[in-house]
Amino acid sequence: MITFDDIFETNRMITENKLDVRTITMGISLRDCAHPNITKFCQNIYDKITKSAEFLVKTGEDIEAEFGIPIIHKRISVTPIAIAADACETDTYVPVAEALDKAGKEVGVNFIGGFSALVEKGYTKGDRTLIQSIPQALASTDIVCSSVNLGSTKAGINMDCVREMGEVIKRTAELTREQEALGCAKLVVFCNAPGDNPFMAGAFHGVSEGDKVVSVGVSGPGVVKHALEELKGADFTEVAETIKKTAFKVTRVGQMVAREASKRLGVPFGIIDLSLAPTPAVGDSVARILEEMGLEACGAPGTTAALALLNDAVKKGGLMASSHVGGLSGAFIPVSEDEGMINAVQQGSLSIEKLEAMTCVCSVGLDMIAIEGDTSAATISGIIADEAAIGMINNKTTAVRVIPVPGKHVGDMVEFGGLLGYCPIVPVRNKYSSAAFIARGGRIPAPVRSLTN
Amino acid sequence: MKLVVTIVGKDRVGIIATVSTILAENDVNILNINQNIMEGFFNMVMIAEMPENAKMSLGELQKVLKAEGEKLGLDIKAQHMDIFNVTHNV
Numbered sequence: 001m002i003t004f005d006d007i008f009e010t011n012r013m014i015t016e017n018k019l020d021v022r023t024i025t026m027g028i029s030l031r032d033c034a035h036p037n038i039t040k041f042c043q044n045i046y047d048k049i050t051k052s053a054e055f056l057v058k059t060g061e062d063i064e065a066e067f068g069i070p071i072i073h074k075r076i077s078v079t080p081i082a083i084a085a086d087a088c089e090t091d092t093y094v095p096v097a098e099a100l101d102k103a104g105k106e107v108g109v110n111f112i113g114g115f116s117a118l119v120e121k122g123y124t125k126g127d128r129t130l131i132q133s134i135p136q137a138l139a140s141t142d143i144v145c146s147s148v149n150l151g152s153t154k155a156g157i158n159m160d161c162v163r164e165m166g167e168v169i170k171r172t173a174e175l176t177r178e179q180e181a182l183g184c185a186k187l188v189v190f191c192n193a194p195g196d197n198p199f200m201a202g203a204f205h206g207v208s209e210g211d212k213v214v215s216v217g218v219s220g221p222g223v224v225k226h227a228l229e230e231l232k233g234a235d236f237t238e239v240a241e242t243i244k245k246t247a248f249k250v251t252r253v254g255q256m257v258a259r260e261a262s263k264r265l266g267v268p269f270g271i272i273d274l275s276l277a278p279t280p281a282v283g284d285s286v287a288r289i290l291e292e293m294g295l296e297a298c299g300a301p302g303t304t305a306a307l308a309l310l311n312d313a314v315k316k317g318g319l320m321a322s323s324h325v326g327g328l329s330g331a332f333i334p335v336s337e338d339e340g341m342i343n344a345v346q347q348g349s350l351s352i353e354k355l356e357a358m359t360c361v362c363s364v365g366l367d368m369i370a371i372e373g374d375t376s377a378a379t380i381s382g383i384i385a386d387e388a389a390i391g392m393i394n395n396k397t398t399a400v401r402v403i404p405v406p407g408k409h410v411g412d413m414v415e416f417g418g419l420l421g422y423c424p425i426v427p428v429r430n431k432y433s434s435a436a437f438i439a440r441g442g443r444i445p446a447p448v449r450s451l452t453n
Numbered sequence: 454m455k456l457v458v459t460i461v462g463k464d465r466v467g468i469i470a471t472v473s474t475i476l477a478e479n480d481v482n483i484l485n486i487n488q489n490i491m492e493g494f495f496n497m498v499m500i501a502e503m504p505e506n507a508k509m510s511l512g513e514l515q516k517v518l519k520a521e522g523e524k525l526g527l528d529i530k531a532q533h534m535d536i537f538n539v540t541h542n543v
Contacts (some may be wrong), residue, residue: 354508
């Protein structure tokens with residue numbers, strides 16, 4: 001029997017501690033849309049997306065109202081366009097991105113992801129066309145997100161693509177310079193990208209997925225922080241236990257939303273992503289959880305250990321609450337989307353180098369970090385190579401979403417708006433060149449730990 | 454569907470009467486009421502059953518309750534009970 005206190009506790013989690021479901025994401029396969037004529041292909045994908053996701057937003061809003069749990073975003077992910085459009089006889093996929101944008105807006109979703117290529121081992125013609133189209137595609141659309149997977153534990157790292165993506169990020173920044181290089185906030189470079197991730201900018205509908213699927217990404221840093229506030233001075237066993245219990249509750253809400261959405265939409269349930277996703281709002285920060293554990297500021301020595309504990313306890317708590325767990329499932333540490341991280345950068349406590357260390361123990365990687373606009377493409381490629389190496393060797397997902405904002409320098413602030421937040425320019429302290437290293441190209445061979453058979 | 458109706462705000466005469474009238478007019482049957490008043494602050498939870506063929510949808514009922522709550526200076530919510538089941542029962 002649910003008690004009076006239980007009911008008020010749950011509603012307090014929602015109203016005061018910002019418990020929410022970050023996203024319901026519908027994955028849609030576009031493999032049956034292939035056509036040599038790009039105009040016909042664009043029509044095919046527009047028709048399939050608008051038909052499949054016609055009721056996605058309405059269903060999300062109904063569930064939100066009935067259960068009283070905010071569902072912040074409704075999103076779509078599609079088959080990587082480099083695969084779906086490979087048959088098109090064209091040298092640009094910009095019209096495809098525009099068709100995705102139009103379809104996403106027609107059904108009212110917040111983002112549509114999958115302007116993507118998977119090139120960890122090599123390129124097809126479609127992969128090359130897609131990567132070359134990214135800057136213009138992101139500049140001429142609003143809600144399309146793009147990702148490129150250029151490394152994996154099984155295949156190693158495609159260093160040609162590492163080099164190219166440094167340049168693509170720079171060009172994207174240049175083409176969207178009027179909006180603080182916003183295009184780069186919609187572009188992520190991965191190693192070991194999962195095909196069932198509901199979070200942007202990296203969501204795409206993996207090639208091993210079914211025709212359609214509904215997945216849910218949960219949130220809840222504020223709830224975890226609030227639970228830890230009751231534990232001043234307690235030892236880490238108690239801290240971990242409390243985080244597990246809280247993550248269990250948060251994930252159960254996500255599972256319930258996923259089950260309802262799946263039932264109402266008549267689309268199979270995919271996974272729950274256990275990621276602890278922050279927002280720029282006060283009281284919804286992962287950095288503040290780490291500080292609650294006893295660090296004066298996020299980034300101080302001990303931060304990586306605190307994050308490791310948090311990340312592991314969230315997974316342990318969440319696992320039993322969901323029938324299928326997948327996606328990225330770990331704590332996110334985006335800078336611009338986390339009020340505590342922004343504050344830590346401003347205080348000089350958090351650097352890009354410390355963030356890199358932190359990515360060894362949590363999900364994703366260097367995320368939503370604004371850097372100086374004159375950072376060279378080779379330096380950005382060097383950052384990508386380092387992150388990809390961490391992912392490859394540790395058999396985990398890592399990613400880079402850095403934003404080299406033209407004309408901005410350390411000391412400046414950049415505003416992206418909405419969930420993407422705002423960010424002080426984070427210094428890339430090491431000014432030595434990576435150019436000759438990046439110019440080599442080729443592939444970094446798969447590590448010995450890939451040979452598991 | 455089972456609903457949980459929560460009412461929070463400053464105590465005054467007729468809160469239960471107002472809310473239960475709205476529920477009755479919409480075929481919602483009250484199963485359980487639990488309330489306390491602390492320092493003049495009113496907290497109440499009702500568990501209620503909403504039939505499949507109720508006159509209003511849950512969304513519409515929520516709007517009516519919210520509007521009535523605003524008139525009385527109260528925060529009135531009606532939620533599907535499952536949100537509480539999943540957070541407190543395994």
